[in-house]
Structure formats: C-alpha cells, structure tokens
Amino acid sequence: MGAFILRRMLQSVIVILGVIVITFIISRVLGDPVVLLLPPEASPEQRAYLTKDLGLDRPMYIQLAVYVGKVIRGDFGMSFRHEEPAMKLLLERVPASLYLSLVATFFSVCIALPLGIISAIKRGTIFDRIGMTLALLGQSIPAFWAGIMMILLFAVQLGWFPPSGYGGLSYVFLPALTLAFFFTAATARLTRSSILDVLDMDYVRYARLKGVPERTVILRHVLRNSFITILNIVALQLGLLLGGAVITEFIFSWPGIGRLSLDAIYNRDYPVIQATVVVAAAFFVVINLLVDIIYSATDPRVSRR
Amino acid sequence: MTGKNETILEVKDLQIHFHTDRGVIRAVEGVDFTVRKQEVWGLVGESASGKSVIGQALVGVVAKPAGRIVSGEIFFKGEDILKKNPKEAQKIRGNQIAFIPQDPTTALNPLLRIGFQIGEAFKYHRHQRVETISEEIVNVMKVVNIPSPEMRMKDYPHQLSGGLKQRVIIATALSCQPDLLIADEPTSALDVTIQMQIIKLIREIQAKFQMTMILITHNLGLVAKMCDRVAVLYCGRIVEEAPVRELYRNPKHPYTRGLLASLPKGEKGDVELYTIPGQLPNPLYHPVGCSFSPRCPHVYDRCKEVPGMEQCSDGHRVRCWRWKEI
Amino acid sequence: MDKGLNKPGNAISQQENVPLTLSEERSLKVRKVFRRIPKTAGVIILLLLLCAIFSPWIAPHDPIKQSLVDALKPPCWQQGGSSKYILGTDNLGRDILSRIVYGARVSTIVGFAAVFLSGLLGTFLGIIAGYFGGKIDAVIMRFTDMMLSLPYILIAIAIIGAIGPSLTNLIIVLGITQWVGYTRIVRFEAMSLSKSEFIEMAVISGCKWWRILLVHILPNVLNTAVVLASLDVGKMIIFEAAMSFLGLGVKPPTPSWGGMLADGRVYLTFAWWIATFPGIAICITVLGGNLLGDWLRDELDPRHQLKA
Numbered sequence: 017m018g019a020f021i022l023r024r025m026l027q028s029v030i031v032i033l034g035v036i037v038i039t040f041i042i043s044r045v046l047g048d049p050v051v052l053l054l055p056p057e058a059s060p061e062q063r064a065y066l067t068k069d070l071g072l073d074r075p076m077y078i079q080l081a082v083y084v085g086k087v088i089r090g091d092f093g094m095s096f097r098h099e100e101p102a103m104k105l106l107l108e109r110v111p112a113s114l115y116l117s118l119v120a121t122f123f124s125v126c127i128a129l130p131l132g133i134i135s136a137i138k139r140g141t142i143f144d145r146i147g148m149t150l151a152l153l154g155q156s157i158p159a160f161w162a163g164i165m166m167i168l169l170f171a172v173q174l175g176w177f178p179p180s181g182y183g184g185l186s187y188v189f190l191p192a193l194t195l196a197f198f199f200t201a202a203t204a205r206l207t208r209s210s211i212l213d214v215l216d217m218d219y220v221r222y223a224r225l226k227g228v229p230e231r232t233v234i235l236r237h238v239l240r241n242s243f244i245t246i247l248n249i250v251a252l253q254l255g256l257l258l259g260g261a262v263i264t265e266f267i268f269s270w271p272g273i274g275r276l277s278l279d280a281i282y283n284r285d286y287p288v289i290q291a292t293v294v295v296a297a298a299f300f301v302v303i304n305l306l307v308d309i310i311y312s313a314t315d316p317r318v319s320r321r
Numbered sequence: 322m323t324g325k326n327e328t329i330l331e332v333k334d335l336q337i338h339f340h341t342d343r344g345v346i347r348a349v350e351g352v353d354f355t356v357r358k359q360e361v362w363g364l365v366g367e368s369a370s371g372k373s374v375i376g377q378a379l380v381g382v383v384a385k386p387a388g389r390i391v392s393g394e395i396f397f398k399g400e401d402i403l404k405k406n407p408k409e410a411q412k413i414r415g416n417q418i419a420f421i422p423q424d425p426t427t428a429l430n431p432l433l434r435i436g437f438q439i440g441e442a443f444k445y446h447r448h449q450r451v452e453t454i455s456e457e458i459v460n461v462m463k464v465v466n467i468p469s470p471e472m473r474m475k476d477y478p479h480q481l482s483g484g485l486k487q488r489v490i491i492a493t494a495l496s497c498q499p500d501l502l503i504a505d506e507p508t509s510a511l512d513v514t515i516q517m518q519i520i521k522l523i524r525e526i527q528a529k530f531q532m533t534m535i536l537i538t539h540n541l542g543l544v545a546k547m548c549d550r551v552a553v554l555y556c557g558r559i560v561e562e563a564p565v566r567e568l569y570r571n572p573k574h575p576y577t578r579g580l581l582a583s584l585p586k587g588e589k590g591d592v593e594l595y596t597i598p599g600q601l602p603n604p605l606y607h608p609v610g611c612s613f614s615p616r617c618p619h620v621y622d623r624c625k626e627v628p629g630m631e632q633c634s635d636g637h638r639v640r641c642w643r644w645k646e647i
Numbered sequence: 648m649d650k651g652l653n654k655p656g657n658a659i660s661q662q663e664n665v666p667l668t669l670s671e672e673r674s675l676k677v678r679k680v681f682r683r684i685p686k687t688a689g690v691i692i693l694l695l696l697l698c699a700i701f702s703p704w705i706a707p708h709d710p711i712k713q714s715l716v717d718a719l720k721p722p723c724w725q726q727g728g729s730s731k732y733i734l735g736t737d738n739l740g741r742d743i744l745s746r747i748v749y750g751a752r753v754s755t756i757v758g759f760a761a762v763f764l765s766g767l768l769g770t771f772l773g774i775i776a777g778y779f780g781g782k783i784d785a786v787i788m789r790f791t792d793m794m795l796s797l798p799y800i801l802i803a804i805a806i807i808g809a810i811g812p813s814l815t816n817l818i819i820v821l822g823i824t825q826w827v828g829y830t831r832i833v834r835f836e837a838m839s840l841s842k843s844e845f846i847e848m849a850v851i852s853g854c855k856w857w858r859i860l861l862v863h864i865l866p867n868v869l870n871t872a873v874v875l876a877s878l879d880v881g882k883m884i885i886f887e888a889a890m891s892f893l894g895l896g897v898k899p900p901t902p903s904w905g906g907m908l909a910d911g912r913v914y915l916t917f918a919w920w921i922a923t924f925p926g927i928a929i930c931i932t933v934l935g936g937n938l939l940g941d942w943l944r945d946e947l948d949p950r951h952q953l954k955a
Binding site: 027030031032034035038042046152153155156157158159160161164165167168172255256258259260262263266267274277278281282284289292293296297298300301304 | 789790792793795796797798799800801802804805806808809810881885888889892893908911912915916919922923926929930931933934936937938941
Binding site: 217218219221222223224225226227228229230232236237240241314315316317 | 413
C-alpha cells in the first residue's frame, strides 16, 4: 500500500509541474507581457528597461525555471490590472467558489446516487426507464441555458430566489443547481452502470444462493463493492467543478474564481489567469490523489499483499 | 436403512428458456428426474447441454430477466419450490439446499473476510449472534481440512490458493447442514493435483454425513468415482439415466455410447481417439425431433419425432426409438 | 413414463426450429437491425442536417436582416405576435425562427468538426500509447493526466480570448482540449489487442509497425472511438453554445444559438422568447446526438445483447 501511495504522489507532483509548464508556454505564446503592461506610447528605452526588469531578456529555459520556482512557492507575480499579487486575489475568491462547488456536489449526490442505484436495482422497470430518460434529458440541456431559464421562472416570474449575488441559501440555491445540472445526470448514469456491473458479479449471485435476504445482498455486497467506483465518479465531478463554474458564476454574478478569471481574460491579466489555472488543476489532482489513497486503504487486495 | 429409498427431490417437466436479442434459447426442454435420500446423483453433459441451468433452477437463481422457467415443477420434500414466494424460497436456499459453484475465485466477495462469508448463510438462517457463529465457522472449516482456521478466518479471498478457496466454498455450503448438496463442476476451475484432494474431501463428507448430493459435471471419470446413479443430458433433454455401473457397462443411447467410446482407455501404442462426428447444434436452433439425430449413426425416419423415455431395465431408462435394436 | 414432449402443441414449436438457409438468415438479420434503428434520434439528426444544409430554403426570412420596426415581437400565439414571425423577433427585429435554422449550420459544423479533430488526436495517441507501451505509454499518459486536470473551459476561453474568436479557432481549440476522453479508452483496447495472437503473427511475419497500427489495430478500435465520438457531439455543441454565449464563438452577425442566448439574456424579463427558443433547439439537437450515441454503444457492446 505504501508503495502505491508513493507512486501516486509522485505522479501527482509530475502532473502539477506539467500544468505549470503548460501555463507558462501558453501565456508566452499568447502575448508579450511588456506590450501589455506599458501604454502604447511607451518609448523603446522604457520597453527595454521593463524587459530587463521582468527578466524577459534571459533565455527561455531560465525564465521557465524561475517561473516554476516562484509558482511552487505560490508567487504568480503581480496582477497586471489590480495592484495586488495574483495569488492573493485568487485566494480571496476561492472560498466563494468552494462554497458553490460543495453545495452543487451535495445537490448532485443527493439526486444522482439514489436515482442511479435504484434504477440499477430495478433494471428494466418503469422506474429505470423514467430515471434514465430524465438523466438523458439532463445531459442534453446546456446548463447555462437551464440557469437562465431558472432565473426567468424562479426569480423573475415567481420571485422565490434572487436572480444573482452572493449570500446564504437563497442566493446559492439557483447557481448550485445550475452547476449541478450536467453532473447530476452524468453521475446518475455512471452510478447506474457501475452498480449494474457489480450486480452481474458471481459473488452477488452466490450470496443469494446462500439464502441471504435480498436487501442485505444489496447493502453488503453490491453497495460496498461499488462504493469506491462511485466515490471516484463523484470526486471527478467535484474536481472539475472548481474550474468549471466559470459560466455559472458569470450568469449569477457569483464572486468566485471563475468570475475573476473571466475578467482577467478580458483584461489580458496573465498572472491571474495562470494562477487560476494552476490552482484549479492542483485542486483536481489533489482530490484524485485523496480518492486513490482511500481506495488503497479500503481495498484489501491493495492494503495487504 | 431408513429413508434410503425415499425421494427427496422430484423434478417434473422442467422447461427453461433464455430470451436474447437473437432469439429464444431453449436451454432445458422438459427434464424429469428424481433424487433419493442419501444418494449421489450425477448429471452429465457437455457445455451448453443445460446442466448448469438445471442446477441454478434448483436453487432459484436462474438469470433474470433473460432466463425464464417456462413450466415445470420441482418438488423438494414434497413441496413445489417453484410456487413458493421469494421469502420462503430464500429460507430454503443455502439452508436445506446448498450449492457449490464452479469458480471459487469469482464466487467470493474480494472485500469481505472469508470467515464472515462462510458464516453468512448460517447467520441468516439460524439468526445467531456473532459469538456463537465463530465457533461454528471454525468447526466447519475443520471439517473441510482448512489449516489453522482461527487465523485463516480473518483472511481475504485473494490471500488464499485455489484449493483453499474451494474448501471455503464447500464449508459455506455445509455450514447449515443442508439436506441436499448440489455441486456444479466443483473441480474444473482447479489444478489437477488439487482436484484429487477436493474430490476426496467431497467423498469423505458425503459418506460421513450421508448427504444427498447432485453432481453436475462433464467429467465421466468423476461420475464413475462418486455417483450412485447418473443421467446424461444432451441439448436440454435427458437421454439416458441408469445406475453408474449399469450405464458404463451397458449404455443404450448412441450419445452415451459415443461419450464412453471417446474416453482414452490407457491402451498402449498409437491409438486414435474416437470422437463423436458432427458438432453441437446452435443453441438457438435445436434440431427437429431427437436432438441427437444429425450426429447419430443409427438415425432413421422416425427420429424426426422426439422419442419418449422408455424403461429398458430396472432403474435404467433411455430416450431413443431404436434402443432395443442397437 | 415421460409424457412432456409429445404433447400436441410441441409439433408447431418444433417446426420453428427448422434451420434457415443462409440467405434467409441474413435477410432476417437485416430486418431485425432495421427495426432497432432509433427513430427519434434519426429524425432529430435528419432535421438538423436539413436545416444546416438547406437553410436558405427552410428559413422564412433572412436571418441577418434587421427591421427595427418589428423589434421584440412576441411569438405568433401571443398577443402582439403575428404569423409573419412565428417565434417572434429579437431586439434588432430579426426573425428568431430563421436565426435558429441558420444557427444549425454553426452547431453542425462545430459539432462534427471538433469531434472529428479531437477524436483523431485522441485515438492516434491512444493507439500509440497502447501498442508501444513502456516509456512512450508513460509519457503519453502523464501528458493526458495533465490535460485532464486543466480546467478546459478556462483554457478555451483564455486561448480564444487571446487569438480572437472565429469558427476555425473554436474548432481547433475544442479539438486540442477534448481529445483526452478518447485516449484512455482507446489505449486500453489497443493494449489488449496488441497482446492478441494475430498481432504477434503480424509482427513475426515482418509487418512494419506503422502498417500494423493502421491495418490491424485501428479498425478494431474504431468501434469504440465512433461510440465515444457520437456521445461527444452533444457536448461539443453545448461547448460551442457556451463560447458563443460568452462572445467567444462565431462573430456576429452570423447567427449561432449560443449568441442568441446571450442576446436574449439581456431582454429576459420582457422578451423571454429570444433566449428560450434557441435553448430548446440546443436541447433537442444534443438529445438527438446522445440518443444516437447510446444506440451505437448498445449495438456495438456484446454485453447488452440480452433483452429484458
């Protein structure tokens, strides 16, 4: 088990480093920081000075090394737009995004898991068909349009929820629901198919053969054995939510990192963009690593050799 | 001997179909047999003969929704278990009728300790507390010769060898002291050397507990060693049934004869093995009439009709129009 | 005495068992497959393609023509609407229905082109990783992990934000961010194929590696790749709509469903139809794509053979 975890941690580190390199490459390809920072009337001397000051005259691989070194310590440089370190700006917004993501995941899990599990157990019945049709519809509806429609219905027409803004349950409800939309449908389908896979296993049939009551068979054999797969699915969704909330945050004016990065992109504020991408990616990688650690601890085939 | 000739199981006209996208597979087409107390009854057939399905039907685990028991009755101790509601059927499974599946590796849940899995049936049928159960589990593990049972109880399936896993399965089957034990190819998933051990173990257990046993297999040698009576299954129908010695000495059905002829007999020198000509028919399209007719050396026009079962001598019945002549 | 099988009813059921001739069997198979073609998905996709290809003939009006006098007209069944503009008009007096029909072009092109590009890339990398294994596999897999962890929406927005929105740019960006889904699965299949005997035979008989990949492995993973692709079309169409919604898709005045949603959002409170109908169009189209993908997957997966 120890070897497995170590290997996975090493992989995670490599992936994060790779992401950092990729952000470096992309931002260099997309634009020269000097051009962006200085007004167009700046003189060549001013440009030369800034280039030297930012270390942009050094060879590319040195720039890369310096960049990576800084990023590892959390230093993304100063935002081009605001007079603050990019990382600081980002971290200020992370709680809001995290809050939204967690609520969305909660909604998603509450709906998708029971739907998927019961559809699988009652495979072929009307419940299954209706459930999976709903899931299919959910996957076919663009989440941002659903968000707009919900604003139209619940906020404008019915006035149950405020149409935008940050706050407690009534403010987070519609955005979280919108964010959860696609993921709920996908999770329901994936849950159903992984439960079906386990239901077809010989040991489930064997447990029935032994005369174990069906309810216990489901709880002890089916659910326990599909637990880790389902956890994987949910974790994957959660990991994506942090970076994927851009449009939802935009529609609902939610002050999270998605909104921040959108503004940054419009303003060509590269340090902030880089910071957002790296943090979102790191979040995803860490969550997957946690899931793998849980897996290695709970599956006896891995935890004891 | 009391109860020796009493019937414990009677199967009447069992028909099981599987509905697939490509058509209906008639896996079991009208099977009748009886099994008496304390005897070892063998069911022999090739793959796709339907033998495993019959075993599954007896324990009530025919794969739904594709598989359906179309008609028939299974009388266990006088009651038709097919007519029982799920709760009653569940009380009998694992408790009075126990099953030993073919592959011990896939039959065990990889995430649960084997001690627990052995005791699971016992727990649900006897409604016992955990403390008494461990004793019972250790006892039954000793019966199947699992070394250091107290320690091995805590192991997980992947830590056991194939032979040990099969012993675990056998222990599970025995745990509730069933009246009827059904073994579906209990040795085919094992190495040859282990097979001998397991066969020996099963024989000992059967003799010691005087258990009624149904052995489902394709292995004629195994049948010879273990069974009292045996039935031969071809394409979902029983084509011959007799006491073991009688069947081997005096096979009446052309298929049985072909099977016995294709056994290597330990002759010295270069001897070509006999094989039954032709191939197994497509399970979707069984031949009209006697299913063996396309491959039978004695086929004639009456074979277009399905032959009925006829008695040819005491305890020996056969399903062939021409058994008297050949 | 065995009585079961000689019942009179059995004579008829036994006639069913007469083996069919080869041509009879084949035509029976064809008829069976045809019966199973998904009709809903087929109709939707057909409609989409018709709209995309024959838009000038299907759309009642010119989608770009503005007519401020007719601006913000509601759909024909509401008060103030007319049968001239069945689904109403937007803030510049453009007919919603016509814009939806023309919008199908953008969605179709982006959907299929992006899927094709990402599928090509992903399958290519997957085959190489699966067949060669070892270090090449490790490198490709780590690279895949990196791409997988990148928040693709952000990356897409950032890149398009920098290089400028256009149809081609959108297709390229979608292609280079979405290939990951194919690689993992194709790699798995390629790996198991590579271990099979007929590949060994090909290697032994001196077949060059690129020939093996092209002729032996690719056709066999194509099944899976096609299923994945069909399931992805819907995702791409939604992605395109999202980009257009943010103003990073096709440039106006070319009608696109996402762009219409962006327009409509501003007027949501008093002209709900501008945002609603394009969204419905997206839903129906993506539904069709998903249905098709599901059908393909069921057809090609041997496990799903048993009918309920």
